[in-house]
Amino acid sequence: MVRSRDSKEYRITLQIGILVLHYCKGFEMLIHFGRKETELVNEQLFGVNCPECGNSGRLSITIVARYVHMFWIPLFSIGRTGFSYCGSCRQELNKRNMPGGLQHAYQDVLRSTSIPWWHFSGLILVGVLFLIGLITTYIPK
Numbered sequence: 001m002v003r004s005r006d007s008k009e010y011r012i013t014l015q016i017g018i019l020v021l022h023y024c025k026g027f028e029m030l031i032h033f034g035r036k037e038t039e040l041v042n043e044q045l046f047g048v049n050c051p052e053c054g055n056s057g058r059l060s061i062t063i064v065a066r067y068v069h070m071f072w073i074p075l076f077s078i079g080r081t082g083f084s085y086c087g088s089c090r091q092e093l094n095k096r097n098m099p100g101g102l103q104h105a106y107q108d109v110l111r112s113t114s115i116p117w118w119h120f121s122g123l124i125l126v127g128v129l130f131l132i133g134l135i136t137t138y139i140p141k
Contacts, residue, residue: 013061014050014059015140018121031070031071032070032071032072033068033069033070033071034068034069035066035067035068035069035078036063036065036066036069036074037065037066038065038067038116039062039063039064040063040064040065040080040113040115040116041061041062041063041109041110041112041113042060042061042062042063043058043060043061043062043063043109044059044060045059045060045061045084045102045105048101048102048105050066050086050088050091051091051093051098051099051102052086052089053086053088053089053091053093055086055088058086058087058088059084059085059086060084060085060087060104061083061084061085061106061109062082062083062084062085063080063081063082063109063110063113064077064080064081064082065077065080065113065115065116065119066078066079066080066081067119069122070122073121073122073125074119074120074121074122075120075122075123076119076120076122077115077119077120080110080115080135081094081095082094082095082106082109082110083095084098084102084106097119106141117140
């Protein structure tokens with residue numbers, strides 16, 4: 001995107017995970033952003049057999065939460081997902097590929113986990129800074 005205004009040139013370049021804002025000659029501003037995920041829970045399942053090898057007791061379900069970050073500060077969450085893993089045959093299954101019994105166990109584990117508050121810490125920080133700016137603007141001097 002190139003925009004010309006009053007003989008000044010604005011250019012925005014999007015590289016892998018880095019937004020580069022070119023303002024005028026010699027001035028650039030880098031904004032690092034991306035998506036990360038954190039493991040919320042890794043729960044061992046008992047009484048559920050692996051659909052591939054048939055072993056029980058070696059199956060686990062892992063739930064992860066994804067979030068968008070800017071300068072490695074989490075801005076907001078973009079949801080939770082998970083997968084099952086068998087320690088015997090090393091098979092990983094996502095939600096779509098899980099058989100019925102395993103999918104019910106996955107839903108139970110998913111319902112018992114919540115997204116951490118710190119996944120929204122960037123929005124909280126922006127809100128606090130906005131309130132401070134608003135308060136300092138309207139306080140009579």
